[in-house]
Amino acid sequence: MSPRSLPASAWIGLLLRRGLFLLIGGIVAVPYVMLVFWVGQVFSAPEIGPATYVLTLAIALAGILIPGSVSVLRALERTAVRDLLGVDIAEPVARTSASDVMRGGVWFYLHVVCGALFLFVLAFALPTAIAALLGLFPFAPNSATEISRVVFPGLSTGEGMVLTLLITTIAIALLVVVFWLLPRGAMPLLGPSAANRVLAAERETAELARRNQLARELHDSVGHALTITTLQAAAAQRMLASNPEGAERALLAIEETGRSALSDLDYALGILRAEPKRDDVADRRSPQLTLRALDRLLADTRSAGLRIDDDVDPGIAELPGAMSREAYRIVQESLTNILRHAGAVAAAVRIAIADEALRIEISNPMPVLLAPGEGDPPGRSLRRSGGRGLPGLAERVAVLGGSLQAGEVDGTWRVAVVLPMKGLL
Numbered sequence: 515m516s517p518r519s520l521p522a523s524a525w526i527g528l529l530l531r532r533g534l535f536l537l538i539g540g541i542v543a544v545p546y547v548m549l550v551f552w553v554g555q556v557f558s559a560p561e562i563g564p565a566t567y568v569l570t571l572a573i574a575l576a577g578i579l580i581p582g583s584v585s586v587l588r589a590l591e592r593t594a595v596r597d598l599l600g601v602d603i604a605e606p607v608a609r610t611s612a613s614d615v616m617r618g619g620v621w622f623y624l625h626v627v628c629g630a631l632f633l634f635v636l637a638f639a640l641p642t643a644i645a646a647l648l649g650l651f652p653f654a655p656n657s658a659t660e661i662s663r664v665v666f667p668g669l670s671t672g673e674g675m676v677l678t679l680l681i682t683t684i685a686i687a688l689l690v691v692v693f694w695l696l697p698r699g700a701m702p703l704l705g706p707s708a709a710n711r712v713l714a715a716e717r718e719t720a721e722l723a724r725r726n727q728l729a730r731e732l733h734d735s736v737g738h739a740l741t742i743t744t745l746q747a748a749a750a751q752r753m754l755a756s757n758p759e760g761a762e763r764a765l766l767a768i769e770e771t772g773r774s775a776l777s778d779l780d781y782a783l784g785i786l787r788a789e790p791k792r793d794d795v796a797d798r799r800s801p802q803l804t805l806r807a808l809d810r811l812l813a814d815t816r817s818a819g820l821r822i823d824d825d826v827d828p829g830i831a832e833l834p835g836a837m838s839r840e841a842y843r844i845v846q847e848s849l850t851n852i853l854r855h856a857g858a859v860a861a862a863v864r865i866a867i868a869d870e871a872l873r874i875e876i877s878n879p880m881p882v883l884l885a886p887g888e889g890d891p892p893g894r895s896l897r898r899s900g901g902r903g904l905p906g907l908a909e910r911v912a913v914l915g916g917s918l919q920a921g922e923v924d925g926t927w928r929v930a931v932v933l934p935m936k937g938l939l
Contacts, residue, residue, distance in 0.1 A: 528600075529693075531597075531598045531599070531600070532598065532599065532693055532696070532697075533632070534598055535594060535595075535598040535599055535625075535696075536628055536629045536631075536632035536689075536692070536693075536696075537629065537632060537633070538594065538625075538629065539625040539626050539627075539628055539629020539630070539632070540629035540630055540632050540633035540636075541629070541633075542625070542626050542629060543626045543627070543629050543630035543633065544633075545577075546577075546578065546626060546630075547630070549574055549577050549578070550574075553570055553571075553574050556570045557570070579619075581622065582618065582619030582620075582622040582623055583615050583618075583619055585610055587618075587622060588610075588614075588615075588618040588621075588622070588704070589605075591618065591621060591622060591625065591704060592605070592704050595697075595700045595704060599696065599697040599700060600697065601697050601700040601701060603700060603701060603704050603705050604705065604706055606706050606707075611707060613707050614707055617702070617703045617704070617707075618703065618704060620703055621699070621700065621703035621704050624696075624699065624703070628692045628696060631685060631688060631689055631692065632689060632692075634685060635682070635685045635686055635689050639678075639681060639682040639685045639686070640682060640686070642678050642682065643678055643679055643682035726909060729906070739772065741818070741850050741853050741854050742768075742814055742815070742817075742818045742853070743768050743772065747768060750765050750768070763817075803839065803842050803843075804833070804835065804838035804839050804841075804842050805830045805831070805833060805838045805841050805842050805845075805865070806831055806838070807842065808826060808830070808842065808845065808865075811842070811845065811846055811849070812824055812849075812863070815849045815853065818853055818858070819853075819857075819858030820849065820852060820853055820858055820859070820860075820861055821858070821859070821860040821861065822849075822860075822861050822862070822863055823860070823861070823862045823863070824862075824863040824864075824865075825862075825863070825864050825865070825866075826863070826864075826865045827865055827866045827867050829867045830865060830867065830872070833872065833935075836914075837872065837914060837933060837935070840910045840911075840913065840914055840933075841865075841872060841874060841931075841933065843910055844874060844907055844910055844911070844931055845863065845865070845874060845876065847906060847907055848876040848907070848929045849861065849863075849876070851904075852876075852878045852927075856878055856880070856927070859878050859879060860878065860879065861876065861877065861878040862875075862876065862877050862878070863875075863876050864876070867935065870934065870935050870936045871916075871932050871933060871934050871935055871936075872931075872932070872933040872935055873930075873931070873932055873933075874929075874930070874931040874932075874933075875928065875929070875930045875931075876928075876929045877926050877927060877928040877929070878926065878927055879925060879926055879927075880922060880925050880926065880927055904920055907920070907929070907931075911931055911933065914933045914934070915933075915934055916931060916932050916933035916934060917931070917932045918930070918931050919931075
């Protein structure tokens with residue numbers, strides 16, 4: 515909301531906050547004024563040697579320049595700007611550079627100077643101008659004379675009063691400008707530098723990538739386990755009375771799938787907590803599921819009712835770890851999608867290494883669409899579910915610089931992935 519559109523109460527609060535900000539700067543300016551007076555007295559004293567001049571200048575420069583370079587003062591200035599001026603300034607994400615120190619120092623001295631102007635108007639110029647104006651009226655005939663004698667010795671009463679009003683008017687005009695322009699200078703002087711903004715963007719990107727990785731791990735691994743468990747539980751319920759042995763096998767599959775899901779969940783939580791990636795920790799916490807575990811994945815999926823015809827190149831055992839892990843997740847998510855949206859249908863899994871690329875193709879026939887009013891068919895649900903399966907697959911494929919095609923072709927749902935392998939084998 516712009517200041518022009520603020521209600522009267524908000525205007526008062528705005529003026530009070532900015533006035534308090536300037537008052538803080540004015541209080542900080544008092545020692546500087548005393549330092550200037552001290553230097554003036556030293557330099558005006560008789561019989562001062564060169565060593566005293568140098569020492570006085572050194573003390574004065576140290577007292578003036580050092581506070582502006584202190585990081586604590588810059589942090590306090592950022593807090594004051596956020597709370598009193600209403601400017602949202604982000605904290606730096608990297609070590610302070612020389613440019614940050616210089617810009618922060620400029621802001622600190624600007625705050626001090628503007629605060630000194632505020633105190634001058636509040637404590638001297640405005641009361642003096644009011645007293646001078648009172649001299650124009652019969653009930654205070656001596657006020658203007660006293661002001662002229664004390665403030666402007668050597669000037670006539672009229673000249674002193676005119677000069678007083680002129681100085682006060684200029685000071686108030688400058689103060690009004692300061693009131694409205696000071697917040698505009700806070701961001702360029704106290705805000706993060708260009709290098710800091712780039713680093714902040716890189717960290718934000720890394721954090722987003724970590725969160726997306728977590729989402730993929732949870733969706734692909736735990737989601738697959740929950741799908742298998744749900745189908746196995748339904749099968750066990752159906753077979754409990756007529757086929758106890760089959761129900762027992764289904765329950766055993768649920769137990770094994772649950773254990774695997776716990777391991778995957780532990781790995782995902784490790785990503786969420788951003789634990790140190792030491793070798794021993796990584797080896798202990800990461801499931802490290804690759805295409806070497808493909809046979810187990812296919813067996814678990816078959817136990818859930820999916821009929822799979824697989825044709826797998828034996829060379830996949832030699833794939834690098836990163837590609838093998840992502841390829842495993844791609845196959846896992848594709849099979850989970852079939853179970854979730856098409857049910858216990860026939861599926862084909864083809865994995866081959868050809869033309870310096872890993873080629874994965876998974877397909878299943880689309881279910882027969884039901885007549886209107888008979889429910890939402892699985893095939894239609896697959897195409898419009900708006901789930902996270904295909905976006906997750908696309909992210910995994912993009913990480914490895916591959917390509918993904920997914921869609922219906924002649925009544926068959928087909929997922930085709932090509933992952934380049936040039937120079938990997």
